[in-house]
Amino acid sequence: MQNIKRFINKSFKMFCFGFIPLMLLAGGSKEDFDTSSLDNGTCSFNVEGQLSFHLNGAATFENKTEEDRFGNKTNKLLLRFKSCNDKEMQTLEFIIASNIKGKFGVQAGKHKIKDLNHLISNFNGVYGFADLGNVSELPFFIKSGDVIITESFSNKVDGKLEVQLVNAEGELLKIKGSFNADIKA
Secondary structure (H helix, E strand, O other), rough: OOHHHHHHHHHHHHHHHHHHHHHHHOOOOOOOOOHHOOOOEEEEEEEEEEOOOEEEEEEEEEEEEEEOOOOOEEEEEEEEEEEEOOOOOEEEEEEEEEOOOOOOOOOOOOEEEEEOOOOOHHOOOOEEEEEEEOOOOOEEEEEEEEEEEEOOOOEEEEEEEEEEEEEEOOOOOEEEEEEEEEOOE
């Protein structure tokens, strides 16, 4: 009888101090934007600034390799995001340029925003702009942040971005979200 009580007591302690905390830890929080929950060819972004809103839309990409007159090759990934709102078209575009030799396409990973102080043809980094008609008549250009490519295949590119854009009047927008882009048809 004593052994049965010890066994039950030990099992109860194991459950309370082992199994329950494990279950609580396993149910940890997820990030705000999970690309696996997005349909193919879509994006979901939170926009904060003069106006704060959520932008859902279509996401496409295009891979290009360009060669300059000296034979230097640059891989470019063009990401295009367009709202699904019929009233006002909103567009975000990003170009990620990489001159890694021997590789085709832009590789998965974190791509930082760099200052664009020369022509885009020899640029190595991320460049982008936004045309958000209901926020400002002026276009916004990328200032800082990161574009993270989580998966890159020949027919789809998944990723996340957290960037700041600014227009000619100094208005700042913060855009954060995820995308699951289909190849441009």
